[in-house]
Amino acid sequence: MKIHKIKLKNFRQFYGEHTIEFATGAERNVTLIHAENGFGKTTLLNAVLWALFNQLTKKFEDPDKILNFTAEDEGEHLASVEVEFEFNKTNYLVSRYFDKTKTNKDKTTLQAYKIESGAHKAMDAPFTFISSVVPAEMAKYFFFDGEAAEAFSSAKNYKEIRIAIRSILGCELADTAIEDLRDMSKQITKNIGQIAGESEIQKIETNLSKTLEEIERAKQIKKDIEDDIEIFRYQRNELAEKLTNMEESKNIQALRQEKKSRCIQVKTDIKEIHRNIIAWIGQEGIHVISQKISKETLNFIDEESIKGKIPSPYNEDFVKELLEKEVCICKRQLNPGTEEWKSVADLLRNAANAEILGRIVRARARISNFREKCVDAITSIEKQNKKLADKIQIQNRLEQEIAELGKKIEDLPISEISEMERARRKLDKKIQEENQKIGGIRVKINELENIASRLEDALIKASEKNKKAGKLVKRRNLVSKSLELLTSMLEAYEQKARETLQKEINGILDEVAHKDFKCHLNSNFAIELRLADERPSPKSGGENQLLSLVFIASLVKYSASRIDDEKRILKPGTIAPLVLDAPLGQLDTTYQGSTVKYVPTLAEQVVLLLSSGQGGEGVLEALEPYIGAEYLLISQNKASKGKKPEVKRILHGREHLCTLFDCPKNMTSIERI
Amino acid sequence: MTHQIEDGTVKKFLKEIMDIERIYEKELKNAKSARQSELKELLDKFASKELDDENS
Helix, strand or coil, rough: CCCEEEEEEEEEEEEEEEECCCCCCCCCCCEEEEEEEECCHHCCCHHHHHHHHHHHCCCCCCCCCHHHHHHHCCCCCCCEEEEEEEEECCCEEEEEEECCCHHHHHCCCEEEEEEEEEEECCCCHHHHHHHHHCCHHHHHHHHHEEEHHHHHHHCHHHHHHHHHHHHHHHHHHHHHHHHHHHHHHHHHHHHHHCCCHHEEEEEEEEEHHHHHHHHHHHHHHHHHHHHHHHHHHHHHHCCCCCHCCCCCHHHHHHHHHHHHHHHHHHHHHHHHHHHHHHHHHHHHHHHHCCCHHHHHHHHHHHHHHCCCCCCCCCEEEHHHHHHHHHEEECCEEECCCCCHHHHHHHHCCCCHHHHHHHHHHHHHHHHHHHHHHHHHHHHHHHHHHHHHHHHHHHHHHHHHHHHHHHHHHCCCHHHHHHHHHHHHHHEEEHHHHHHHHHHHHHHHHHHHHHHHHHHHHHHHHHHCHHHHHHHHHHHHHHHHHHHHHHHHHHHHHHHHHHHHHHHHHHHHHHHHHCCCEEEEECCCCCEEECCCCCECCCCHHHHHHHHHHHHHHHHHHHHHHHCCCCCCCCCCCCCEEEECEEECCCCCHHHHHHHHHHHHHHHCCEEEECCCCCHHHHHHHHHHHHHHEEEEEEEECCCCCCCCCCEEEEEECCCEEECCCCCCCCEEEEEEE | CCCCCHHHHHHHHHHHHHHHHHHHCCCCCCCHHHHHHHHHHHHHHHHHHCCCCCCC
């Protein structure tokens, strides 16, 4: 999708009609709109969002006051926004109207037209059509309010980030399917319990329903605790960052962070040793376990050999020769079929031959090898145990030192610092307690799932005698399995998206960030910046905004990469313009220049709405090769200038007045530069 | 478990569920509509064809 132009009529401060034509070039793909605060940047962003999706950003004040006040005073009752765009090589026009005379439900109307050879052909289902161009749930990430970017860097950022990723993935359809499958499962379970005359089935069904409800409740509690932990973790890290930045505590805090990093490394080493020990049990354990039996077996073979029992003292060839010659070793005649002949022939059963001799040699060699390996295995496990004991000792020492350093900070004679440290320790304790709770809940869920599985088996068994029940059980089984499959597919998609986005974000950060940090998009979707040594990096306001901007940029790129993705479970991605309102507000001038240089590459079409604080010379210079259209919003005021300062902008060497006084109306006008 | 269902059958059923969800995807979330009854109908038809044998 590429927007060609928008036309506003009496929309908020834009009195009368105003048109903006957007840059659509392959090289010059940026439209730059300059405006001071309050002149209408956010209104323009909202005009497009409103026209296409009937959405408005969170910070858009008085969302029900769409009609321009002056126009309203003059008796106008209509406001509108038209968006003309290209999609799949065809042009379309979407218009949304606001009519103040209509009741709430009918206040806004939407129309869409296909433009063919200059003629406008009305479309039957405009909303459905727009949703197929850019799904409504993805819209706010393409039409992005930079001033609201802190949503991605706050304590609860993981929620916003997960919502954003799931929206771009297009999970909505699958989510509805999950809800529907759950409802179907509940209904079938209820129907099973209502089968007349089957008290056993009813009893099992009641217990099963109760158990499944308990599992759902326990899972929800676990999720709530995980959310709490995430918030505590964020608050704790913030306090730790503040302590690092305070002169009096920074040395101790830095030392503590260093020890914490070492402690994390030691814990990782301990986990690795535990893994080695488990691997040892699988590979070498058998040699140690069989140590006694192999010793006894070898002794047995040796003893029997000495006694002459292994191998047998009778050689097979020798016995065969006696039978063939029909003469015993004692010279007695051996007539076939006689008792004497049978006695000698019986010796063949245990007589030694080349194969048996070979087997004995191989058995002896194998057992000896086992015994040698046992010695090596014991040496190896002793080494691992020693390593483990050393690491545990180091871990205990480090934890003690960390606690002592914490106490030192707490004892500093500055109340603000000691209070912060106490609060940090409290949060640490809370996190520990909540983690313990989660451990308990995991065990409970596991037990309940085992009970549910047994009850399901019992239900299947009981229903075998009842045809109707049997059919219902089969249906419920099918629905449960489908639910499991869909849930696991969604989790896998989310996981893949998380990994791809993390890579994408780090790729952008490598080019624009001034510090050597990496972004980590955790398994619970919390986003954080970490320094090269894995410590969380304290973030300034600017870095928070940078991270949010880079996250949005990565989402937009990811969406474009998914345009041809599988469409069965998820919605495919989309290509749409990236409209950024005030994306550079908190960045310093160096960051603004390096970041904005990257923006034109983020999407096929980019619209930047910038105030003078963000659109300085450095930014304009970086964007110059990409600008295809440029506008300035001018505030016109009926009032006289009086003592008010003049607001001017110098753009490309020319001075522009941004506020005009003694004008016939209060309004914002749009001037193309 | 006596009533084991083949993975292929589950995938096929899920595909049909998603086909119905896609037909109704533009309607309001959580809206009570023909979707639920169509899903129920699908379950009955699918199960009769794929799961219920003559002797059960």
